Every structure is written in C-alpha cells, then in structure tokens.
Amino acid sequence: MTQNVSATADATLLAEVAEMTVSALNLEIRPSDIDPAAPLYGEGLGLDSIDILEVALVVSKRYGFSLRADNEDNLRIFSSLQSLADYIATHRTQ
Numbered sequence: 001m002t003q004n005v006s007a008t009a010d011a012t013l014l015a016e017v018a019e020m021t022v023s024a025l026n027l028e029i030r031p032s033d034i035d036p037a038a039p040l041y042g043e044g045l046g047l048d049s050i051d052i053l054e055v056a057l058v059v060s061k062r063y064g065f066s067l068r069a070d071n072e073d074n075l076r077i078f079s080s081l082q083s084l085a086d087y088i089a090t091h092r093t094q
Contacts (some may be wrong), residue, residue, distance in 0.1 A: 010089075015031060017059075017084060018032070018081055023056045038078050056069075064094035065093055
C-alpha cells in the first residue's frame with residue numbers, strides 16, 4: 001500500500017509558522033490571532049513582497065529547503081498561512 005505523498009500541516013506546525021512569521025517581521029499581532037485561511041498579501045495579513053522574501057528566507061533556513069523567487073507556485077504557496085504550512089509539511093527536510 002502506498003502512502004499519499006502530500007502532507008497537510010498539523011496544528012503544531014501551523015502555530016510554529018505563525019510564530020516564525022510574526023517574529024521575523026516584528027508584527028504587532030499575536031500568532032494565535034492570524035487566521036490560517038486569510039490571505040498573507042494585501043487585505044489579509046497585509047504583507048508585501050519584501051515581507052514574503054523575509055518569510056521565505058526564514059522558512060528556508062529553518063526547514064532545510066529553498067523557496068525560490070522564480071517558483072511559479074509562489075502565489076499559491078504564500079496565499080495563506082495554511083497553504084504555506086502545508087507546503088512546508090510536504091517539502092521540509094528538517
């Protein structure tokens with residue numbers, strides 16, 4: 001029997017990614033107040049492209065894989081905290 005290759009982030013990873021995002025960007029919000037489904041860009045959390053680059057750098061260092069600026073899936077990956085955490089759960093090496 002084969003296992004499903006994709007992974008969904010559990011609550012622990014989701015909380016970890018929220019904390020990491022708040023810490024990396026010095027946001028004035030509690031990690032637990034971030035809606036996992038809210039957009040990271042614009043009207044959701046209000047991040048801009050520079051913020052996303054900072055988050056990508058921290059994720060790359062912490063989880064052992066690169067998030068490249070030219071990845072065509074970036075809009076999906078960074079569409080919400082949940083989608084970012086799901087991507088990390090699938091691609092992490094550490």
